Amino acid sequence: MYGVCPDDWDLAQKLITGGCDPLPRRRCLSRASPDYNKPFPVNxxxxxxxxxxxxxxxxxxxKGYSCLVSNETRDRRGFFKCADCFDLSKRGWEIPSTESVSAEFTIDEGHPFNEVIALRGLLPLYLSIGSRLPFFDNTLDIIHSTLFLDGWIGKELLQFVLFDWDRALRPKGLLWVDRFFCPKEVMKLYLDEFASLSYKKLLWKVVPKTDKDGDELFFSAVLEKPIRR
Structure with missing residues (x-):
């Protein structure tokens, strides 16, 4: 009989963020929360x-969901600038467009993005930014990136990501880039990479990032993939 696997997802995450794919587990079975309940219905x-x-x-x-969204735990919950990521009483379309929200975290002080996404009835993808998306060519209606890509990403890696997104998007599909930010002196470099896709610009907007005294900029765009024959 096989035993229960150790609770070592943090080790797997270190490998993923370092560009390595963890090997499949062998000779142990996955562990669940001790008090696991059936999730809510999809609706x-x-x-x-x-x-x-x-x-x-x-x-x-x-150690509880309320800690993720409470202002009182902001200094001791292990991450910052991301209360609205978990505050489901404040739905996405109700968040002010001027509000700066980031999903910055460290390996050993993370937060349960994947679990919460899955418990909401959605499909979390647990892979590194350098991985090929697990979707067939020309199949996705829309790709939405919100506060995921920003000025930490190098030009070569950004090119890889954009080419893979182009591969997965169907013709006339939409690429929605939401609040990409970086120092203003390098914004043109990133804009040139997005423009090189030759997508139709349904929205293309650059505005100052107000919490950085104008030293950083936000870029948002909705781009339509052309039909290439």
Whole structure:
């Protein structure tokens, strides 16, 4: 009989962010939360607060969902600038467009993005930015990147990402880039890479990032993939 696997997802995440793919587990079976409950039905899970019992909290500083969204725990929950990522009472379209929200975190002080996404009835993809998307060519209606890409990414890696997104998007599909930010002196370099796709510009906007005194800029765009024959 096989035993239960150790709770070592943090090690796998270190490998993924370092550009390595963890090998499949062997000779052990996956571990669940001790008090696991059946998730909410799909029609009520999208904007419903997930149950604390369905998340393994062992590697998080927060030990309950309320900790992720409370202002009182901001200094001790292990991440910052991301309360709205988990606040489901404040739906995405209600977040002010001027509000700066980031998903910055460290390996050992993370937060349960994948668990919460799955408990909301959506499909989380757990892979590194340098991985090929697990979708067939010309199949996706839309790719939406929000506060994911920013000025930390090198030109070569950005090219890889954009070419792979182009591969997966169907003709006339939409690429929605939401609040890409970087120092203003290098913004043109990134804009040139997005423009090199030769997509139709349905929206193309650059504005100052207000919390950085104008030293950084936000770039948002909605781009339509052309039909190439």
């Amino acid at each position: 009520s899970s999208l904007w419903g607060q997930p149950s604390d019992a369905n998340i393994l909290w062992s590697h998080y500083k927060c």
